[in-house]
Amino acid sequence: MAQAESITNFLAALDQHQAHLALGSPTSIGTILIDYLQKKWCPKNSCKACHLCIEIAQKKHHALYWAQPENSYTLDMIDELLAQTAFSLADTALSFIVIDQADRLSAACANRMLKIVEEPPEGYRFIFIAQRIDAVLPTIRSRCIITHLETEKTVITHPVVTALLSHQVPSADQFLKLLETHELKEQESNDLIDYLLGHWLNIEKNEHAAPESQKHTARRIAILKKALAHPPMPGSSKIFWKNLYLQMLRINHP
Ligand SMILES: [Zn+2]
Structure with missing residues (x-):
């Protein structure tokens, strides 16, 4: 399990900044994000049973777009992901775009996203997830708030x-x-x-x-x-x- 302090910092930064790179086990980070969104959006503070909690757990909530490549990302996948940001959001709403296994972004795919990641439309959050920092392209790294969520112990x-x-x-x-x-x-x-x-x-x-x-x-x-x-x-x-x-x-x- 990731350390409580790094999780707290990560979640606090999510409220403030637009682009994030979360490092650690994608499975654990996925769980952290789902818990966070359930607490944020469930009217019963993360009951895990209502339709909102279930939609979030299944990564199907309308304000959550979770990209997960089968092998590598393709430009089509990136275009689909970028299309999500075409909707303008209500003042108070936040929308989350998760790029799981960001180490599988080719330079071409990463380049196509750079402009939006740098200046996303109001209310959008980009979260890149990867196991190791050296596997993520520098162009992505330099645009993100980076958090190490220590998970090595569970894996080893x-x-x-x-x-x-x-x-x-x-x-x-x-x-x-x-x-x-x-x-x-x-x-x-x-x-x-x-x-x-x-x-x-x-x-x-x-x-x-x-x-x-x-x-x-x-x-x-x-x-x-x-x-x-x-x-x-x-x-x-x-x-x-x-x-x-x-x-x-x-x-x-x-
Ligand atoms: Zn609920």
Whole structure:
């Protein structure tokens, strides 16, 4: 869970500024945003049961536009998102545009949004979500209030991640059992791959590692980048993780 203080700062900044970059697990940040909007819009202060609370939870509220790419963002998706800002809002209303997995914005997609993000029409809030700051294009970063919502701790203790990072890599049977017990949803899978990638990118920065282990690290990074570019489709996350495990295993035992 993100730290209470960083959540408070993030939510306070949402009221004041137009463009935000929230860093951390997209799943946790999504939950924080949904809670916040339910408190804001539900007449019963976030009852979680009324039609407004449900619309928000399903990301279908009329003042909430939640963009989530299947793989990468396309220019069509950006145009659809920008079309939302064509409506002028009542004086007191706020409308939220969430760009989930902002690390999947190409330079062309980001460029198309820059002008609006810089000077959005009155009442609009842009919220970019990404796991790591270095994965977000500088043109987007420079226009946003950046908040780090610390979530690493929850991610690293996920048994599937612990298994893949352990020196004693589990056997295929053990790993399959793990996948059975800790079923991973697609979005959660993306968070975990992104976390693993961040872990190995950090290790790559250590120049004192032996050439052999540098080679292994580079191969792990290549595998994870490929996995991020082709994330699991709905219902296929178990096969996805099994393949990832087998590829990682081959690095340790060629
Ligand atoms: Zn409610």
